[in-house]
Amino acid sequence: MQSLQAYQALLSRQENLAKVWAMRAIIEQSGGRLEFEPPTMNGFVVVTLWLPQHLHPTDFLLEVPFYPV
């Protein structure tokens, strides 16, 4: 099993969450994985994205502020 690099983003805008959600199938087909945590009372959602080492979040989601953790 290939090792995955984790990235996170803190999102509250519906349009950004929708962009991430829309890419879910493509990310999984590429060997990656997405997790969404329940929103906080301020409406923030921690999104974690795991990708194979040769991929980067900007390959899928240019606008979403993922950073490596």
Place this chain on the structure above:
Amino acid sequence: MSWFTSLFRRSEGNRAAFTGRALVSNGAPVAMVAGRVRARGVPYNLPRDLEEMNRLDFQHYLFRAALKGNFAAPVTQARTILDVGTGTGRWAREMAQLFPQASVVGLDINEPPMDTAKSALPEPIPANYQFQAGNVLEGLPFPDQAFDYVHMRLLVSAIPHDRWPRVVQELVRVTASGGWVESVEPTLPAEGGPVAEQLMDWIRAISSRRGVVIGDAAHVGELLTSVGLKNVATQTIKIPCGAWGGRVGKMMVADYFAGVRAIRGVVVAQGLATEEQFDATLNKALRDIDSRQYRCAMPVHIAIGQR
């Protein structure tokens, strides 16, 4: 049922993805990581606990003293003011008092503790100040040209290198025509000697792992120019760090090294040093800086521009 609700139903069973137990503090996701409460989902390495809030308030007074005021842009008649990354909200509330005719908004991912304990405050919160939750990294939750003056300070360790252009574009987008954008960001203290430089190397390393380049602080003026602002001006002020700098120098040591202590657990967790190595290096660096052998100073880069 909205797609959003559906999303979480389908994600049931997800687990917290990052080290540390997931918690929520003042509406923002946090976790206990390396012994301190830290924000999750953002690249900021410093804690978000009461101890850090006290340090940030102290830092506010330090900056106000060292920079001889709260702002550099020529704003006299601002009606709407935005503070991005407001932290404890101290700067924004002082601006609300200074500009009583203005509406002042402080934006951050979680509400300052003072705002959630208003009844316990020894000081009133100005009626023209309000907090807005938001993450500048995903865009500002305001319409175009909503503010006459947009201020951002001490966010360099929260903004990854590749996000700076977008962040500056957002600052400019919400600034009214004729309004001002101001950025105040430090780079790492320098000339503190080789032991202090080791501490700075660790800070660079933990920042770099999250895509953050502290040196970006020195280039905000260029970004303001690149997005078409007028009357861009930059200035770098070196705040002394050490006894050689008198009262401000001593305040700077207290502030900066409290911040360095706050990232100790992260440095250790990332295997860059043991606790003993970190403590020994920190103590030696403090002795060096207090010895007057070195003239350590932290450059603070101020950039303003008019839309």
